[in-house]
Structures are given as C-alpha cells and as structure tokens.
Amino acid sequence: MTNQSDMTNYLQTFVEGMISSGVEQAVISPGSRSTPLALLLHRQEQIKTFIEVDERSAAFFALGLSKASSKPVVLLCTSGTAAANYYPAICEAYASHMPLIVLTTDRPHELRQVGAPQAMDQFHLFQGHVKEFIEMAIPEGTKTMLDYAYWQGMRATDTACQVPKGPIHLNFPLREPLLPNLDRSLIAEKTTAILAGKKQLSxxxxxxxxxxxxxxxxxxxxxxxxxxxxxxxxxxxxxxxxxxxxxxxxxxxxxxxxxxxxxxxxxxxxxxxxxxxxxxxxxxxxxxxxxxxxxxxxxxxxxxxxxxxxxxxxxxxxxxxxxxxxxxxxxxxxxxxxxxxxxxxxxxxxxxxxxxxxxxxxxxQLNELSEMKTLNETSASLLVHKKMADNGQLFVSNSNAIRFLDRFSTAESNHYQLFGNRGINGIDGIISTALGMCAINPERQNVLLIGDLAMYHDMNGLLLAKRYNLPLTIVLLNNNGGGIFSFLSQRQLAAEDFEPIFGTPIDLDFSLVAQLYDANYVKAESLEQLAVLLETTQKQPAFQIIEVVGDRQENVQLYEKVMMELKEKLREKQ
Amino acid sequence: MTNQSDMTNYLQTFVEGMISSGVEQAVISPGSRSTPLALLLHRQEQIKTFIEVDERSAAFFALGLSKASSKPVVLLCTSGTAAANYYPAICEAYASHMPLIVLTTDRPHELRQVGAPQAMDQFHLFQGHVKEFIEMAIPEGTKTMLDYAYWQGMRATDTACQVPKGPIHLNFPLREPLLPNLDRSLIAEKTTAILAGKKQLSxxxxxxxxxxxxxxxxxxxxxxxxxxxxxxxxxxxxxxxxxxxxxxxxxxxxxxxxxxxxxxxxxxxxxxxxxxxxxxxxxxxxxxxxxxxxxxxxxxxxxxxxxxxxxxxxxxxxxxxxxxxxxxxxxxxxxxxxxxxxxxxxxxxxxxxxxxxxxxxxxxQLNELSEMKTLNETSASLLVHKKMADNGQLFVSNSNAIRFLDRFSTAESNHYQLFGNRGINGIDGIISTALGMCAINPERQNVLLIGDLAMYHDMNGLLLAKRYNLPLTIVLLNNNGGGIFSFLSQRQLAAEDFEPIFGTPIDLDFSLVAQLYDANYVKAESLEQLAVLLETTQKQPAFQIIEVVGDRQENVQLYEKVMMELKEKLREKQ
Structure with a gap:
C-alpha cells in the first residue's frame, strides 16, 4: 500500500516541474486510476483544466490549445483503451511539432500481465509518434524520489518544447488507495530557469x-x-x-x-x-x-x-x-x-x-466569375477569408476546405491567424482542435471552415463548446459526402463503385446537431446573408453553425470553368 | 509507376488468400491510398463490405461482427491518422482475443521520411497490441510475388484465428496510379485446407x-x-x-x-x-x-x-x-x-x-425489494435480462451496466447470448460493437444496455445503424454522468472536486440524437411500459432508443439497502 501523503508529494512535485517548464493548461478525461493526478491538476491554481469524456476529442482540444497559445499542454487519462484514443492527435502533434505532455496512468507492476481489469501494455504505446516514452517510478516520498519527480516534470516538458517540438509520453504506475491528500499546499515554488539557444549560421x-x-x-x-x-x-x-x-x-x-x-x-x-x-x-x-x-x-x-x-x-x-x-x-x-x-x-x-x-x-478572372457572386462552397470559403476580423482566428479543415482557400483566396487588408492540422492532414479531430484554438482567445472572432465528413468525424468535440461556452462559428460546407474524391482519379469510377466507397453521403440534419449542443444554427441562403452573419460574428462571437449547402459536382465544374477561362486569359497576356 | 494490372493481380490474390482462411466480411473507411483494396473488397462476391467514415467506429463495428460471427473480419483504411483511430478497438481485440485483419495502406518507400502529405511511420503502429505486424512488398505481378501475396493473406488470417486469437496488422505500400483493373475475375478459387489441432491432455x-x-x-x-x-x-x-x-x-x-x-x-x-x-x-x-x-x-x-x-x-x-x-x-x-x-x-x-x-x-430478498417494482437503472437492467427473446442478442456496456446484471440477475428460462467488451473494459466503441453484433443476426432481437457516457463516447457509431438499417434497441440508462464513481472511493470527495472530474454531467437530449440518426425514441416512464416496449422488440426488431432516466445517488442507495437487508436475512438463516 502506497502512503497517501508520499504519493501526493511525489505527484505534486512532478506537476510543479511541469509548471516550471511552462505548463499552464491541462485537459483531463475522467477515470479512476488517474484520480490523484486529476485532482492535483484540477486544484492547482497555476493550471487551467478542461474536462472531456471522449479522449480522442480531448487530445485534439489540447492540440488546439497548444497551437493557439504556443505553450506545452498536458493530457491526462486513466489506464487502458482511454489512452489509445489519444493516438490520432498524438500522431498529428508529432508530425506538426506541437508539445503535448501525455500522462497515462497504469496498474503497478504486480498487476501487469496477470489479467487485471482495465490493464494493458502501455509501454511505448504511441510507438515512434512521441519524442520520448518515460515509465515513471512507483511514487515514493524520499528526497531522492521527489527530486526525480520534479526533474522528470521539468525535463520532459522542456524536451517537448525543444526543436523539433513534439509530444512526450509519461506512464504512471499507481497503487491504491488513489485519493491524494489535498491538504498539501498546491502552489508551485521551485523553478528551473532555462536559457535555450537557437541554431544560427556563422x-x-x-x-x-x-x-x-x-x-x-x-x-x-x-x-x-x-x-x-x-x-x-x-x-x-x-x-x-x-x-x-x-x-x-x-x-x-x-x-x-x-x-x-x-x-x-x-x-x-x-x-x-x-x-x-x-x-x-x-x-x-x-x-x-x-x-x-x-x-x-x-x-x-x-x-x-x-x-x-x-x-x-x-x-x-x-x-x-x-x-x-x-x-x-x-x-x-x-x-x-x-x-x-x-x-x-x-x-x-x-x-x-x-x-x-x-x-x-x-x-x-476570379473576380469576374459569376459563380463567385452566388453562394457555393468556393465563394463561401472566400467570403470567410474576407470577413475575418483583424486579430481573428480561422481554423480550416483538411480535404476540400483548405484547397478552396489555397486556390482562390488573395491577400486582403485584414490580418488574422489561420490554423489547420497539416501534420498528417487527417479529417479527424478538426472541431476539437478548433475549439482549443477558440479557448485561448475566446474574446476574438473564432471561425472554423469545415466539410460535412470532417464535421461528422469529430461531432463529440462539440460538447467542449457547450461545456465551456466557447463562441466558435462553424461554417459548414455540406456537400453530403467526400467532396475531395470528385477532384481525384476515383471520379472515373462508375457510380455504383464511387458513391458507396468514395461519395459516402451521410444524410445528417446538422440543425439537430446544433440543437443537441446548444449552438445557434442558420442555413445560409445567399452570399449576402452569409456576409451579414460573418460580420455579426466579428463583433458578437457566438457558438453557431452556419450551413452552406454545396454540391460535389458543382465544385468540380466551377474549378474546371476557372481553369478553362484562365488558360485563355493567360494565353492572351503572353 | 506500378503496372495497373500487376497491382490488381497482386492485391486480388492477397484477398483470395484471406478468403481461403475464412474472411467473409470487411469494414472499409474511405480514403485515397486504399482505393485499389477498397474496390477489390467491395467487388468481391464472397465478401460482404460495410463502409464507415469514422475509423474508430469502423474498427469497433468489425470487432462486433467478429464477436457475433466467430469469424475473422477485415478492416481497411487509408494512410495517416485514419489508422491511428483503429487503436482503441485493436487494443480491445487483442485483449479479448478477436481475429481482426487490419489492412493499412501507405506511401511507398520513396515517399517516406520526406514530408509527403498524409504520410507517417506506420511500422508497428499498434505496438504490442497485434499478434504480428507485416510490411507487405510493393505490388508486383510475377508468379513468385502472387504466390507471396496469396500466402500472406491466407497465413496472416489463419494466424489471427489461432489460439490465442487476435488482431494482425498488414501495411501495404502502394504507388500511383491507384485505380485497379476491375475487368479481372473476382471469384476466389485457390484454397488451402487447414486441419487445426487443439490442445488436449493425456x-x-x-x-x-x-x-x-x-x-x-x-x-x-x-x-x-x-x-x-x-x-x-x-x-x-x-x-x-x-x-x-x-x-x-x-x-x-x-x-x-x-x-x-x-x-x-x-x-x-x-x-x-x-x-x-x-x-x-x-x-x-x-x-x-x-x-x-x-x-x-x-x-x-x-x-x-x-x-x-x-x-x-x-x-x-x-x-x-x-x-x-x-x-x-x-x-x-x-x-x-x-x-x-x-x-x-x-x-x-x-x-x-x-x-x-x-x-x-x-x-x-431481491424479489421482495420494493425498488425492483418501480423504474430505476437497476430494475430496468434486470427487466432487459428477463425480456430477452430466445436466441436474442444482448450487448452490455462496461462501467455500471454490466455490474447491475452481475449483481442482480438470476437464471431465467429464456436463453439468449450476452456480449460485451471485457478485454480492457473501456466505455469506448460500445455502440459500434453492438451494431456489429446486430449486423450478423439482424432478424433476431438485438438489444444494447448502455449508460449515457458510453453512449456519448461512440455516438458516431449510430450512423452505421442508419446506413445499414440495423434494428438495434438501445436501452439507455441516463444518470447524466459517470455513475460508477458514486460506487468508488472518489465519492468521498467534496462536490466541487467530484462533479467536474468524476460526475461529469453532459446534459444531452438523447431524443435529438435519435432524430439525427433516424432512430425511434421513447422515454420509459414505468417498468410496465418498458416491459411492453421490450416485448414488442422481441417480435418487431427496430432501431430505437429507450431512455431510462436514472439517478446516480439512487443507484448507490438501492445497493446499500440491498446489502443491509441481505446481511440481516443471511444471519437469520445461519
């Protein structure tokens, strides 16, 4: 049996090490084995904590917090498959160099490889997608072990923040009883100053x-x-x-x-x-x-x-x-x-x-195009770009959404910050990452531009917006399926092969999704209406879904028309 | 550039190898790199394919298919974080000995470690949670390589099915162009007979x-x-x-x-x-x-x-x-x-x-208990057990739901099959696994008993029920939060620590969830009404959510009352 007070001191000292290296935020998913770390993080005045039940969304939310704050962010969950749900966000964080401090809790050694419930092998759980895996020692209260706990918290966080930045995984074997002693002072005082050099040429x-x-x-x-x-x-x-x-x-x-x-x-x-x-x-x-x-x-x-x-x-x-x-x-x-x-x-x-x-x-040529004056996915994307407030934050989803911006948007006088998950370009976790971004600067205009499949993939993330009143405006480009494939070689396929495997319509009524998560909902009927909605968002941020009904074929036709006309115009100029 | 016909022959031969070892079902998530395998599986008459956009749900659905059919099931996705979403279900499959054949597709060698989009290190992606990791060769059309492809398909599937059963991961590097030649015959003919011995004592x-x-x-x-x-x-x-x-x-x-x-x-x-x-x-x-x-x-x-x-x-x-x-x-x-x-x-x-x-x-004592005659989470769970039709299938979620059944249910005259995810006991993927079970025997009564947090965690899985008309009856025990913690040591905590970290109410209106996914919805108001609903389900399976509003405190009080009265009665008998 671990001494409650020793365990508390050990884990609290570890937390203080992380704080010394810049941790200010933690995202916690509920569980039993993680109880002492969850309570210590939650009680810690220097750390803002968020709770999310779905660990996949929790991890992407932490990624968004890290992106928008440029700070290391802690993730904490219990033992077992909970931790495996972190994997997509960890892969993205590793590829896009974001410093997540991933804390998993585990059965102690005597309960491993013996069929204990909620137990699985958590060593190197995230394989090569973290910079380091660290198996922590069983908590002890000696000075040596408190120094060690502080050191690991401080050092691991700093390692995550060194170029190339990336996630670090620490696994904590914890024995029962799991309730910490909450009487201990929870103000971190010990600090280690780090003067970090940067690579320079001669x-x-x-x-x-x-x-x-x-x-x-x-x-x-x-x-x-x-x-x-x-x-x-x-x-x-x-x-x-x-x-x-x-x-x-x-x-x-x-x-x-x-x-x-x-x-x-x-x-x-x-x-x-x-x-x-x-x-x-x-x-x-x-x-x-x-x-x-x-x-x-x-x-x-x-x-x-x-x-x-x-x-x-x-x-x-x-x-x-x-x-x-x-x-x-x-x-x-x-x-x-x-x-x-x-x-x-x-x-x-x-x-x-x-x-x-x-x-x-x-x-x-783009300015003259009649399609840019009526509402479609392309014109809507461009309008979002134009209607971003100064200092606003726009998160753009992968697949088609970012391509619309890349092809058609031009430099405007507004200055805002554009974010995306371009480490591995998945369509997973987009909503949660955008909400993490929003949570850092909720007073600004925060917009997410996203397609329907990416929206569906991470709908659980919307609970974070509801729980923490995060005023994210979601502009949903809904073409009911995988619009990107209409631009790729798969479009040559017969409809009976294309639609079920690549088209994959999901037929969801997103006004119900808005209702479920207490978001406002509007279906934009015109480009003018969308403009007004976005202008309102500049001044009055709110959690809302603005749906733009698109059409997969229309997107391709618009692109092909642009290319045909542009070829002509460029030829004239040469 | 890979020859289209060689690639097709190679991958088709691999598929035929899997069929030889018993594969009859595949769950595919859309993507580009996986195109040739997706199309070949989809066109294959001997394989029934399902499509699901969220890979996490797809993998749990495959797990359910495998549980209810006792057959190996194929999973296929594209490169990148898509595959990482499989991880929770793979961990569960490994711990509970279910034979999943996990196929991931990948960039070829020349596009690795060079920052190619949607590329990440997929070697040993699932660490120690698969029985084998196999990096397949780049497709070639020689006899040697066709024999190899068949062999790997046949051998890997058989390996997954050998005791202890478990998942196998095969990673396919594929070059563009990715469209296969669909003119080739897609009937598998080559087979390898396997006479598998079993462990016996002398x-x-x-x-x-x-x-x-x-x-x-x-x-x-x-x-x-x-x-x-x-x-x-x-x-x-x-x-x-x-x-x-x-x-x-x-x-x-x-x-x-x-x-x-x-x-x-x-x-x-x-x-x-x-x-x-x-x-x-x-x-x-x-x-x-x-x-x-x-x-x-x-x-x-x-x-x-x-x-x-x-x-x-x-x-x-x-x-x-x-x-x-x-x-x-x-x-x-x-x-x-x-x-x-x-x-x-x-x-x-x-x-x-x-x-x-x-x-x-x-x-x-349980029979005499007045609480068993009114509607609450415990009595509802027991009623589900009693109202299962002969040959019905009941999936029970982890956390509280399975404990209600364990403590209070007694042997009845009905005979049905009870399933659960008890490898690592996660609350993730429950709906999708239950739907996989339902998809194997949709003509029978199929019921899922689940709490609100597990329901929320895997809501995306409901799209499978909508897409494939799976008549699953979901009995939702909704105590608005993590009911299990009220039975554990965490309940000693002050409310300001308990509610945000362990109670975690999510305040979702599940009638909207039902509407979103075209499920029927009823809120059960009495035990009698629930009985009638379950009896109807015996004869007319339908996709529906029956919500039972519970109370976390009430569950604990009922349990404590049972224990107190029982002690008394047992003492009298000794």
Whole structure:
C-alpha cells in the first residue's frame, strides 16, 4: 500500500516541474486510476483544466490549445483503451511539432500481465509518434524520489518544447488507495530557469547566402505553420529581394494584412498554365512544401536549372522533392531578418513583373466569375477569408476546405491567424482542435471552415463548446459526402463503385446537431446573408453553425470553368 | 509507376488468400491510398463490405461482427491518422482475443521520411497490441510475388484465428496510379485446407483431474467470453460434480436458459456476507476472473486452504490472484466434456446445499425489494435480462451496466447470448460493437444496455445503424454522468472536486440524437411500459432508443439497502 501523503508529494512535485517548464493548461478525461493526478491538476491554481469524456476529442482540444497559445499542454487519462484514443492527435502533434505532455496512468507492476481489469501494455504505446516514452517510478516520498519527480516534470516538458517540438509520453504506475491528500499546499515554488539557444549560421555562411541570392532570379516558397507575424517577415524578405513568394495557406502570408503584389496567392491555378520564358536561378524553401500540387509539380520540373535551398530548423529533411542542394538548418526568423538586413541588390523587375502579371490576370478572372457572386462552397470559403476580423482566428479543415482557400483566396487588408492540422492532414479531430484554438482567445472572432465528413468525424468535440461556452462559428460546407474524391482519379469510377466507397453521403440534419449542443444554427441562403452573419460574428462571437449547402459536382465544374477561362486569359497576356 | 494490372493481380490474390482462411466480411473507411483494396473488397462476391467514415467506429463495428460471427473480419483504411483511430478497438481485440485483419495502406518507400502529405511511420503502429505486424512488398505481378501475396493473406488470417486469437496488422505500400483493373475475375478459387489441432491432455492427466475433483468440496469459477452453448456444458459439469458455479455475466451461464440451483448468480452480493463453516477443497477456474470484486476478494482469502486449478487454453497466465497451483492448458469444451463423462462420485449435498440456500435467500430478498417494482437503472437492467427473446442478442456496456446484471440477475428460462467488451473494459466503441453484433443476426432481437457516457463516447457509431438499417434497441440508462464513481472511493470527495472530474454531467437530449440518426425514441416512464416496449422488440426488431432516466445517488442507495437487508436475512438463516 502506497502512503497517501508520499504519493501526493511525489505527484505534486512532478506537476510543479511541469509548471516550471511552462505548463499552464491541462485537459483531463475522467477515470479512476488517474484520480490523484486529476485532482492535483484540477486544484492547482497555476493550471487551467478542461474536462472531456471522449479522449480522442480531448487530445485534439489540447492540440488546439497548444497551437493557439504556443505553450506545452498536458493530457491526462486513466489506464487502458482511454489512452489509445489519444493516438490520432498524438500522431498529428508529432508530425506538426506541437508539445503535448501525455500522462497515462497504469496498474503497478504486480498487476501487469496477470489479467487485471482495465490493464494493458502501455509501454511505448504511441510507438515512434512521441519524442520520448518515460515509465515513471512507483511514487515514493524520499528526497531522492521527489527530486526525480520534479526533474522528470521539468525535463520532459522542456524536451517537448525543444526543436523539433513534439509530444512526450509519461506512464504512471499507481497503487491504491488513489485519493491524494489535498491538504498539501498546491502552489508551485521551485523553478528551473532555462536559457535555450537557437541554431544560427556563422557570419560567413550568411554572407554566402546573401551573395548567392541577391540580384538573382529567385522564388521564395514558404510552407505552413507560420504565424501572421512571421509571415510579415517573409514578405519583407520577398520585397527586399524582389522575388515572388509562393506559400501554403497556413504560412499566413495571405492573411497577415500585407497586400504585396509579390504574393502569388493563386499560384496553384496559374503556375502550370503559363509559358515560362525565364526560369528561376534560385528557389529558397522554408519548411514543408505548400499544399498546392501544381506548385510541387512545377518545382519538380525545374530539375537542374535552379539551385534549391531548403531552410528547416528541425533538420528532419522533410523535402519530398529530394532536390535540396543547400540545406540550411537554422532558426528561421532571426535568419530571415539577418538576410533582409544584408541584402543590397534587388533582382530586376522583369523577373518579378511576369509573376505579378500572372497573379493579376488570375485575380481578375476570379473576380469576374459569376459563380463567385452566388453562394457555393468556393465563394463561401472566400467570403470567410474576407470577413475575418483583424486579430481573428480561422481554423480550416483538411480535404476540400483548405484547397478552396489555397486556390482562390488573395491577400486582403485584414490580418488574422489561420490554423489547420497539416501534420498528417487527417479529417479527424478538426472541431476539437478548433475549439482549443477558440479557448485561448475566446474574446476574438473564432471561425472554423469545415466539410460535412470532417464535421461528422469529430461531432463529440462539440460538447467542449457547450461545456465551456466557447463562441466558435462553424461554417459548414455540406456537400453530403467526400467532396475531395470528385477532384481525384476515383471520379472515373462508375457510380455504383464511387458513391458507396468514395461519395459516402451521410444524410445528417446538422440543425439537430446544433440543437443537441446548444449552438445557434442558420442555413445560409445567399452570399449576402452569409456576409451579414460573418460580420455579426466579428463583433458578437457566438457558438453557431452556419450551413452552406454545396454540391460535389458543382465544385468540380466551377474549378474546371476557372481553369478553362484562365488558360485563355493567360494565353492572351503572353 | 506500378503496372495497373500487376497491382490488381497482386492485391486480388492477397484477398483470395484471406478468403481461403475464412474472411467473409470487411469494414472499409474511405480514403485515397486504399482505393485499389477498397474496390477489390467491395467487388468481391464472397465478401460482404460495410463502409464507415469514422475509423474508430469502423474498427469497433468489425470487432462486433467478429464477436457475433466467430469469424475473422477485415478492416481497411487509408494512410495517416485514419489508422491511428483503429487503436482503441485493436487494443480491445487483442485483449479479448478477436481475429481482426487490419489492412493499412501507405506511401511507398520513396515517399517516406520526406514530408509527403498524409504520410507517417506506420511500422508497428499498434505496438504490442497485434499478434504480428507485416510490411507487405510493393505490388508486383510475377508468379513468385502472387504466390507471396496469396500466402500472406491466407497465413496472416489463419494466424489471427489461432489460439490465442487476435488482431494482425498488414501495411501495404502502394504507388500511383491507384485505380485497379476491375475487368479481372473476382471469384476466389485457390484454397488451402487447414486441419487445426487443439490442445488436449493425456488420458492419465485427465484421470488425475477427475480423481482430484470428484467427491471433493469444490467450486467452479467461469470467466467471460463463453457462448450459451458452452455455458450449458459448464452447468452440466457443475451438476455432475454437485458443485456451485460462480460466473461472469459474459460466461452466459445465467442466460443460457438452464435454471440450475447450483448457479450462484448473486454471488457478488452474498459471498462476503456469509459465515463460511466449510471451505472449498478445490476451486477450478476457467479463463479470466469474473467481474465480481467480492468473489475476487473471497478467492484471495482462501489462500492455502484450497487447491486452485486454472484452465486456460491461451497459456497467457491471466491470473490476477497468482494462486494457481495447477495450470491446465487445454481446449476447454472437449476437456470439460471428457471430465463429465469420467466423473462417478458426486460431492455430498451438505456442501452444495449451503450455497443453494445463500443464493435462494438473496433471490428472495431481491424479489421482495420494493425498488425492483418501480423504474430505476437497476430494475430496468434486470427487466432487459428477463425480456430477452430466445436466441436474442444482448450487448452490455462496461462501467455500471454490466455490474447491475452481475449483481442482480438470476437464471431465467429464456436463453439468449450476452456480449460485451471485457478485454480492457473501456466505455469506448460500445455502440459500434453492438451494431456489429446486430449486423450478423439482424432478424433476431438485438438489444444494447448502455449508460449515457458510453453512449456519448461512440455516438458516431449510430450512423452505421442508419446506413445499414440495423434494428438495434438501445436501452439507455441516463444518470447524466459517470455513475460508477458514486460506487468508488472518489465519492468521498467534496462536490466541487467530484462533479467536474468524476460526475461529469453532459446534459444531452438523447431524443435529438435519435432524430439525427433516424432512430425511434421513447422515454420509459414505468417498468410496465418498458416491459411492453421490450416485448414488442422481441417480435418487431427496430432501431430505437429507450431512455431510462436514472439517478446516480439512487443507484448507490438501492445497493446499500440491498446489502443491509441481505446481511440481516443471511444471519437469520445461519
């Protein structure tokens, strides 16, 4: 039998270690084995706790909290399959470098491999999708073991926060009785200061980059996972070099409020259609490839004509093209700022002007398109982008939703922050992640743009909005099924193969879902109505579902029409 | 680029291998990378396919199909987090020995570790919770590789079906283009016959058991995971030896329609309360410990007074008590039948009679209890047990629901099959597993007994009922929160700690849930009304939710009243 007071001291000291390394939030799922840690976290003044019964939603919610706060977030659950429900969010967190501190509780050694209830092997439960797995010692109250508990809490949290950031899993074997002693002071006092260095290049290496880039015909290609503030620095770099900049929507280049002509927000539409007379001498990529497949194919086609630079602090070599000639492993922002300061020669306008023209022609063509003036999934997505308030937060789902934004949205004067789950691009956990984002800044405008299948996949997450009064506006693009497949090769299939396996209509009445979770519900009937609804949201955030009824075929037809007309217009300009 | 025809032949041959080893059903979640396998499974006449977008529900549904059909079931999904959603059901399948054939599809080697979208490390994704992980070769069309594909399909499925049964994970790297050639014949013809031996004891070993057991004061203790047919054989063994039999609800002893006085269905209530004058000389356990904690404590208290036999074909030593003196690793049913045939000496009635009296006193006390005549969670659970049709199927959720049945239900004349997820006892995936059970025998009465938190956790599973017209009757015990904790040590906590972390009310209107998924809905207002509803279900199965509004405190009060009165009555009898 574990001494109640020793267990309490041990676990409380562990919590204090996590606090020392920056933990401020925890998401707890109810259970019995996790009782002492749940109570200690809940009672801890320095930690804000959230409760969610469905561990899958809980973990994605923690991911959203971490994304919007840039802080490590704790997850806690009981033993058994509860923890396995965390797995999708953990895989996403590992791929997209988010620091989750995953605490699972477990039977002690004497109750393992003996058929004890709610017990399973939790060692390395999340396989290679966490940075570390740590089996904690059975709680003891000696100074040695309290030092150890503090150290693990502090060190594991810091490890999660080091580049490349990512989740850490700690497994706690706990003996009964499980009730802690709640009389102990729950104010964390011990702290360990961490002065964390960042990767920097030498002066000589920087000068070599500047010499290799300035005055050359170049392109900046910026991947996702950047804040609006970081995006502004990239745009400044583009302007300093006079290079066009192609980016992922989640790079926040088109949402940071800087409307530079060098921003090639419609590259996906035109890049494979134009006749390239001049090729880039240099491509400088930052992080993962942007979502645009056409950009990827175009980069691939450059082959040896161009010198490829790949800037990536993580050193993970996530370069799908395998074309990197110079890999730069450095903290991006300071590096980019230094380059800006050193560049003296702009590239000639003839290089950037052709790109600016292509972007302008595309923007103009989109503006003239009659379909953009009536309500459909594409126009609705664009309108959401345009109606985001300054400092607002938009979460965009995977599959079609992010592609609508990527292809059609242009830089506007509003500056807001766009989020998404682009580590592994799943359609799972989207609502919960968006609610995590919303919980960090609930006073701002918070919007989620999502399709019906992703909405269905994570409906349980809506309970968090109800429980914590999270004023998220959900713009639901409902085409009753898997709209993305109508854009892929699967569309060649006969209907009897396509509909049941890829179309997968779910026929859900989402007004009932809204009612179930106490959300307001409106079905948008026109683009004008949607505009008014979104404008209201800017000032009066509320938990609501705005449904836009779409059509899978219509989306494809609109895209094909755009491409056909655009080809024509681009040909005229050349 | 993979040759389309080679890829088709390779994957089709793999599917034929699985069919040879008994695969008849597959559950597919939509995705792009999985396209060729999805289409081949869907087109295969010998395989019935189901589609479910939420992979977590899909996997539990497959588990239910496997439970009710005693057949291996295929799961298929695309790459990335999709597969991670399978994890909870896989952990449960591994712990409860269900043969799932889990097929994940993956990027080919050249697109791994390079940041390709929807790609993550899928090697050993389910860690130690599958019997085998197999990385398949890239599809090729040579005879060698077709033989290999067939072999893996046949062999992996057979491996999943060998004792101890369990899930197998095969990961398929697939290159584009992903559309298969659907002109190929999709009738599986090649087969491999498997003559599978079973573990048997020698004649001498059997005689030693018979000699050690017959005429001795003994107890049979039967764990879960047995069919009604198997249960009858255990009861026959009890009657042959004249021993009382204590069992888990999922042993189906109390549901198999044999009402023997030796069945100690209320052991959990009386076993710690009676004064034992005679101790058992022999305890023979089959499989896992029953759910009853009081039975466990009682067995533990026997220590050296009793010789403990532990019959377990798996050889996994899942004996939490660690008291086994003789471990018998043998196929249960044939072994039990042989013992029955050889036993010649019955144990004296004075041994069994005291047990029969205790059971009778308890049954009588329960019958007299006024609370059993009005509607509450306990009485509703008992009524479900009594109103199950012959050959019906009842799925019981974990946490409180199965405990109500365990404590209070007695053997009746109806014989039906009771199912549950008692590998790791999670409250996740219950609805989907029950729907899998229902899909195997939809013409029978199919009932699910579930609490509100488990219902919420797997609400997405209800889409399967809607899509496939599965006539499941859900009896929802709604006490608005985690009712189990009111029975555990956590109830000592102050309300401000208890309610948010353990009580966790979710305040959902389940009539809306019924409406969302096209289920009928009734709120039961009386025990009589519930009886009528359940009787109708016997003849006219329908997809419906019958809500029983419960109260967490009331459940505890009822239990405490039973225990208090029972103590008194048992004392009078001694």
């Amino acid at each position: 002066k000589e290496q920087i000068i070599n980059c500047v010499d290799a880039w300035q005055g050359k015909k170049g392109i900046l290609v910026v991947g996702g996972n950047h804040t609006s503030e970081e995006a502004e620095v990239f745009i400044k770099l583009a302007e300093t070099l006079n290079w066009p900049i192609i980016s992922d929507p989640l790079a926040n280049i088109t949402t940071c409020g800087k409307n530079s002509p060098l921003i090639m927000s419609c590259a996906d539409l035109f890049i494979q259609e134009v006749e390239m007379i001049q090729y880039p001498e240099v491509v400088v990529r930052f992080g993962m490839l942007p979502i645009s497949k056409n950009t990827m194919f175009w980069l691939q086609s450059l082959e040896d004509k161009t010198t490829m630079y790949f800037v990536d602090e993580t050193g993970e070599w996530q370069d799908q093209l395998k074309q990197t000639q110079v890999a730069i492993q450095v903290e991006e922002q300071a590096f980019v700022q230094t380059i800006i300061d050193k560049v003296e020669i702009k590239t000639v306008d003839s290089w950037s002007n052709q790109w600016i023209t292509w972007q302008e022609v595309t923007e103009q | 004649k001498e070993q059997i005689i030693n058991c018979v000699d050690a057991w017959q005429g001795k004061k003994g107890i049979l203790v039967v764990g879960g995971n047995h069919t009604s047919e198997e249960a009858e054989v255990f009861i026959k063994l009890a009657e042959t030896l004249n021993w009382p039999i204590i069992s888990d609800p999922l042993a189906n002893i109390t549901t198999c329609g044999k009402n023997s006085p030796l069945i100690m269905s209320c052991a959990d209530l009386f076993i710690q309360e009676v004064e034992m004058i005679q101790y058992p000389e022999v305890v023979v356990r089959f499989g896992m410990l029953p759910i009853s904690k009081n039975t466990m404590f009682w067995l533990q208290s026997l220590e050296d007074k009793t010789t403990m036999y532990f019959v377990d074909e798996t050889g996994e030593w899942q004996d939490q008590l660690k008291q086994t003196q003789v471990a018998i690793q043998v196929e249960e049913q044939a072994f039990v039948q042989t013992i029955i045939d050889k036993v010649e000496i019955k144990t004296v009635d004075s041994w069994s009679n005291q047990w029969i009296t205790w059971q009778e006193v308890t049954e009588q």
